[in-house]
Amino acid sequence: MKVIRFVLAVALLTTLGAIQALEPAPMERFFIEFKPGTGAIIEAGVRADGGQVHHHFKRADALAVSVTSRLAKRLGSDPNIVTMEPDARRYLAAKQALLTSQPLLQSDPFAEQLVPYGVELVQAPLVWDQGFEGEGITVCIIDTGLYEQHEDIDSSFVLGGHSQDPNSQWFEDGDGHGTHVAGTVSAADNDIGVIGVSPGKASLFVVKIFGEDGLWTYASDLVAAAFTCADHGADIISMSLSGSSGPGPERKAFESLYNEEGILSVAAASNGGNRQRVFPASYDSVISVAAVDESKLVADFSNQNKWVELAAPGVGVWSTVPHVSNSWLFTGGNAYQGEPMEYAPDGVVTGQLADGGMCIAAETPGDWSGMAVLCERGEVTFAEKVATVMAGNGSAAVIYNNEPGALLGTLGEEGGWIVAIGIGQQDGQAALDFLGQEATVQSSAPVPGSSYEPWGGTSMATPHVAGVAALLWSANPAWTNVQIREAMDMTAMDLGEPGRDIAYGYGLVQADAALQYLLAKSTE
Template identity: 40%
Template sequence: MVDKNTRVSSLRLCLAAMVAAGAIGNVQAAAPDTKRVIVAFKPGVAAAMKSSVAGLAKGSIKHEIFGTNSVAMEVSAAALKGLENNPNVEFIEEDAIRYPLALTSPSTGTPYAAGQLVPYGIKMVQADQLSDAAAANRKICIIDSGYDRNHEDLSANNVTGEYDAGTGWWYTDENHHGTHVAGTIAAINNSGTGVVGVNANKQVKLHIVKVFGADGWAYSSTLASAANKCKAAGANIISMSLGGPTQNTTEKNTFASLATAGILNIAAAGNDGNTRASYPAGYTSVISVGAVDENKAWASFSQYNSKVELAGPGVGVLSTVPMGSGQEAVLTVGAASYAPGAMEGSPVKTATAPLADFGIGNAVNTAMAGKICLIQRGTVDFAVKVSNCQNSGGVGAIVYNNVAGAFGGTLGTTVTTIPSVTATLADGTAMKSQLGQNATVGIKASNYAYYDGTSMATPHVAAVAALVWSYYPTCTAAQMRSTLTKSALDLGTAGRDTKYGFGLVQAKAARDRIASLGCGN
């Protein structure tokens, strides 16, 4: 267990309902009287059909799928029937929607420079046991929401990307997801600054294909385009913290083709906590990644099924977010410092005042005027507790757990003007002995954040793959995939299982296996 006092923030923006996907054109839902479909043309007629199909079908072409003979288009029911009977059409299928899928220790100076935090996942996947000096021979393509090129922990990386008319420049990130993924892969080993990634020494090459704009969703057609653009950019590995519940032939064929071309495709298993497969992770040409926590226990949100192949750290993962967009919770009482969680929806501000016991916070109490309210979790929701503190004249709120462990809270749609944080049961109990002492409670802007999700597990696996592969670049993608599964740390039921797949990805074990047995054995 990581020492709680080393945590810089406890914001865990739970991405449990998000599974991650791709968009390269303008992202808009189809009109109510039309349907958005992918139309694949037979060989030799694609160019002619692409130029005439919109008029013939009385439809609207929305996206030409890069590297294929296919387009995404909106058509009426009558026009769709006509297309189905067109002899030049290979097949028609739904253009499925895709969505984004979301604990530290201080560096001792070896192998990372002092003054940084080392997310628990870095050591858990053995990245601290292998040098990334040779990683310049590998390129990871991240398909996501972009990359904050100006981030203090990312700006010096070897990174390229693309402009898209629908989502904008690759180096902007409106919903923060892609920058968080990138930090897990390659946050820089720079003294006194932030965190470190799996490949921390600016060696691994990154290519960014931005498929999510501010609205945070896209179509499978644009994901297929994005993946083909990764290939065109020379990627060895494609990392996709994204997905959706519906499979289609276009994606399936795209990723099968990329695997045949020697590219390692890796995607998030999904965050619905059920047995349903998510796509693209569910295709046989893609490694499906599930999530575990800092204790190597299965994350309850992680989808579990026969497709899950590997597991990675995915609960409370600290990584980069666009500069100033994260939140850091702070909490001190008297001379004691605590490691709080940020209450989602709290204003970004701090308050200092005497600490007072507000019980369970289920009623207004004017004795709280000018105080910091210490509130036990339970009975009423967080918004009611914090609102009652505020309406009592309280200037800040601490909600502590009623069971062991930390937790993330949210105020939902309730707007409050006082800062609020969460705390563990142990910390809450300790603070009850400090009533009357001055407490400082607050939420500060940060360049880092804790996220949960298979989205966070996926870049751990992609980055380990690049790290190990850099030692043996003549190994094939298929051989690397085999090595990663055979060297994984078996968790849960002996052998492959639905929650962990073959187990937790291990960098040094994979590298040692190749050194001893050769590629893929």
């Protein structure tokens, strides 16, 4: 018996050893710049040694590869390789501008067509009035895709697109970020929703480099996307994304696009609220854009550094999104559409409808057990209101606005919250007629469709600058990217410290002032 156990143990150890031997060595991803004419040799060597080649940029003398540490060491000593750096990650630079208690200084795009405050601040309507609306100029948006069926995107001005994500198409946008950016660049003037900096007249080409989750991508993927933009006739590249390191091949690629192909690239300064340098915004060939609010004050999240070149609106920016709310209050035979409170759980709750007034702790009744409680917005945060309902043993909280318009809100952080949604003022007041009746509160994920939301971030500021550049270029397509950039810099509204500073760069981009600058220069 001992002999048999010994043999089995040896066999098991041998099998485990064989399995471990078969496990592939972990790989790391690198961005390589090679000497001209040597790319094919290096690529063949990488493949022969079991590595992966993601991109081969012949126009940039660069490769993006994944290799083992052993192969990386060998490549590092290859005399044909100029530089070999980690292939840095790139992230989106935006977030929804959800409320905690205070209102946005905007009207409601669901009630009537809205000219977002940012479009006004950058002087876009003044340029429209002179007959220049971005027509004939192509803005390439590198992002999460575009919901092409959106009611506020004129598909006749969408030239097409390309997706790097194998699981989705360029005209799909599960995240919503790319659709929001596109609306700021060029939402149509069609009596619904919002209007872009270009009122639907700039041509759009879309390159999707993020998956449906919108998490992150690589610098080499961004370079591939930028070259795709160039190959499809882009005049302007809009990149509402950033990362903390800048590989040499990426820098050289954007230099080539700017200096040799005449493309104007615009990117987000990022949302860290610090002085960190980010890329691609900090390359000399790219315009770095900071975010300001409706009062022209720099946003607290906007990075501040010497590479910031221009500022644009980026707080509470209303634009297009590819999803419609699927949260509701059902009572009295009526259905009132709402928005889920951020951090509240999904779920369906049915109970008697109660009036909680302002839902302030001092006014809590003895018992709201099992009830759906209506709370009017105001005086305290949404989180405090929901906590008050929970203290009264309520099963769901429905917070209705205290001013016209939809209500998008946040509870601020994760917690053991109950189901909670926000609804419009008119709906909330109407629901008060059904107190004591059965009510069902549903909070669930949105469904695909045309809608609008206020988001914030340097991601939202970036397309304002891209849109302004499109307006200017449409006045005279013979102007160069260098001239367009100079005009925007020299005529920006100086904010903060006199002259160029780390918060605003040259200042808030001004479309009409830049146009007059260009026209005056043309007569010299």
